[in-house]
Amino acid sequence: MSDQLIRAHVRLRDVTRRALARLDDETGDVPGWVLITLMTAALVTGLWAVAGERLTSMFEQALDDVAGGP
Secondary structure, three states, X not given: OHHHHHHHXXXXXXXXXXXXXXXXXXXXXXXXXXXXXXHHHHHHHHHHHHHHHHHHHHHHHHHHHHHOOO
């Protein structure tokens, strides 16, 4: 019985040590961030293609309102 407990303890200690090593790993998830960046760029490009003229006119109107223009 004691021998089995020692083996179980050693296995549990090894598993715990490996889990803690993975938590300390700070390399990050590069493919995930690349995907998020590409999806954001695609959304901005799509919005610009669909509503570019309206966004530009809204921006110019806001600048005119701040500057006190016509």
